[in-house]
Amino acid sequence: MDKNQWAYSENVKKHFMNPQNILQIEEDKYPADGKGMVGSPACGDMMMVLIKVANNRISDFKWKTFGCASAIASTSALSELVLKDGGMTLEEAYKVTPEDIIRELGGLPSNKIHCSVLGDKALREAIDDYYNKNNQKNPSQESVSRVVCDCKNVTEEDIRMEVLEGVTDFEKMKEVTGASTVCGKCEQDVRDTMKKFVEQYYKDDIYNPGE
Amino acid sequence: MSLYLDNNATTSLHPAVKEAIIEFLDSYGNPGSMHEAGRRVKDRLDSAREEIASFLGTTPTKIMFTSCASESNNTILKSLLLHDFGFKPHMITSAIEHPSIITTARYLEKNGVDVTYLPVTKDGIIEISALEKAITDRTVLVSIMHANNEIGTVQPIEEAAKLLTQKNIFFHSDMVQAPGKIIFNLDSMDIDAASFSAHKMHAPKGIGALYFKNSKAENFPFTPLIHGGHQENGLRAGTENTIGIIAWAAACRAIKADVQNEIDYIKNLRDSFENIIKESISDIVINGESAPRKPCTSNVSFKYVEGESILLRLDMEGIAVSTGSACSTGSLDPSHVIMALHNDPETAHGSIRFSFSRENSMEDVQATAAALKKTIDFLRSISPLTPKG
Known part of the structure; x- marks a missing residue:
């Protein structure tokens, strides 16, 4: 074994030591077309993504990240991926997955994936923000489920599926999805999302799985 | 540059320890054998036990060798499991113990033992009044650590020992972080059992000890963790780690000569380090700063x-430290110790432990403080979190 071997790939190390496309000026001096902010300090990872849009393509991508080496490296790698070859179209960018980022990085230790790869979510939030600001509907929005719990990467769709499986109790939802088990900031959101689906699916007593 | 500031995790071998190991390498006899090769090693073992016991302020019959302090801790705690008390036994420990106590205590909870985890103050100290309040008529064991491994705060174990002697409750302390850093005398402390480890004091890994005083032993159901031969008076089977024991004795001998000077020297390094970074880096919290602390340990939370x-x-600059961030623990939870102090994940995620030793110099301190400032400035420049207001 190499005596200097890192827990991370060379690519992670490169992006971590020399991150690309960092926002180097005050945020209010950078006229962004869309902004996304995900994670929380309590989870240990938080990132901000600012994008500029030209001709339906992402023409610039700046970011700031609080987090571990893989969180910093993954945002840096994402910024390069998105800006490659004149920039991704908004549709392409909206469909970037954590796997795409991990591939760019040459792999990540498995315990790092769900907590530190948040860049794709921040990017989607920035794109949504761009459409909102321009009073347009995001044509890609329907295809991707909103993340409710950032720490454990639990989406609305995950919660909907569990509700359909019969989970109607918040503690049980925490247990099966892991949602709201880390920093706890999403508790109200998880409760509300669950309630929404419970009301939708179990409004009639005969469907109630019972006490 | 190669700067090792992780001496609470483990330490380098003292030169005198290396010599002692090399000198002993050909003494392969089993101390349990009756022949001459065995007897010769038995003699060496006896005098090594004497030296280690004397360094800890006790006598050789109260020192049982184990493979590590985790084993010592497990031995005491798991003794509660197989005994029929005739009631549900209760133990008290603290929220900031080493994982070898906390995890074992959780295992006991799953197996019929009630456990109380005492909270600590913002400075990382348990309160004797809280300990007293937690005692019930079912309390059969209290285990409170001496110096904390992460932040170095020293728990009031002598006061605890006095209280527990009055109440006739068995008292164990994980004292791994103390030898060579804090001067103490075991036999005058009213402690019934204590755990130690050689590698925290410039001796090798793989050798630990359990101090076990017999005074309250009759009301404590001691059970060996490892059954087998008659080694260690039948309390811990397995052929002795002879090289480890000889090496540990050599470390005690080498450190004992000058222990107070060494403590003063290390404390000066630590205090200078903290003074420099308080000047040069804003928005930091020195965890446990106003409590009594082990002189080598500085645990700092860097905001944002x-x-x-x-x-x-820092590792890229050749500086070795440790962190209480979740990322280092392999789970999503940050340090339980920093959480017990502040109940704030942000403070725990940004915490770094610097632990100094006799091997470090004032130049090391300055180089570390400089590299640290550079690192913190850079990471803050790419962080979306900023000072509020």
Whole structure:
């Protein structure tokens, strides 16, 4: 074994030591077309993504990240991926997955994936923000489920599926999805999302799985 | 540059220890054998036990060798499991113990033991009044650590020992972080059992000890963790780690000569380090700063940045430290110790432990403080979190 071997790939190390496309000026001096902010300090990872849009393509991508080496490296790698070859179209960018980022990085230790790869979510939030600001509907929005719990990467769709499986109790939802088990900031959101689906699916007593 | 500031994790071998190991390498006899090769090693073992016991302020019959302090801790705690008390036994420990106590206590909870985890103050100290309040008529064991491994705060174990002697409750302390850093005398402390480890004091890994005083032993159901031969008076089977024991005795001998000077020297390094970074880096919290602390330990939370990133960037500069960030623990939970102090994940995620030793110099301190400032400035420049207001 190499005596200097890192827990991370060379690519992670490169992006971590020399991150690309960092926002180097005050945020209010950078006229962004869309902004996304995900994670929380309590989870240990938080990132901000600012994008500029030209001709339906992402023409610039700046970011700031609080987090571990893989969180910093993954945002840096994402910024390069998105800006490659004149920039991704908004549709392409909206469909970037954590796997795409991990591939760019040459792999990540498995315990790092769900907590530190948040860049794709921040990017989607920035794109949504761009459409909102321009009073347009995001044509890609329907295809991707909103993340409710950032720490454990639990989406609305995950919660909907569990509700359909019969989970109607918040503690049980925490247990099966892991949602709201880390920093706890999403508790109200998880409760509300669950309630929404419970009301939708179990409004009639005969469907109630019972006490 | 190669700067090792992780001496609470483990220490380098003292030169005198290396010599002692080399000198002993050909003494392969089993101390349990009756022949001459065995007897010769038995003699060496006896005098090594004497030296180690004397360093800890006790006598050789109260020192049982184990493989590590985790084993010592497990031995005491798991003794509660197989005994029929005739009631549900209760133990008290603290929220900031080493994982070898906390995890074992949780295991006991799953197996019929009630456990109380005493909270600590913002400075990382348990309160004797809380301990007293937690005692029930079912309390059969209290285990409170001496110096904390992460932040170095020293728990009031002598006061606890006095209280527990009055109440006739068995008292164990995980004292791994103390030898060579805090001067104490075991036999005058009213402690019934204590755990130690050689590798925290410039001796090798793989050798630990359990101090076990017999006074309250009759009301404590001691059970060996490892059954087998008659080694260690039948309390811990397995052929002795002879080289480890000889090496540990050599470390005791080498450190004993000058222990107070060494403590003063290390404390000066630590205090200078903290004074420099308090001047040069804003928005930091020195965890446990106003409590009595082990002189080698400085645990600092840096706001707006995350610990693993700090650790890895310092590592690139050749500086070895540790962090209480979740990223280093392999789980999503940050340090239970920093959480017990502040109940704030952000403070825990950004915490770094610097632990000094006799091997470090004032130049090391200055180089570390400089590299640290550079690292924190950089990570804050790419962090979306900023000072409020």
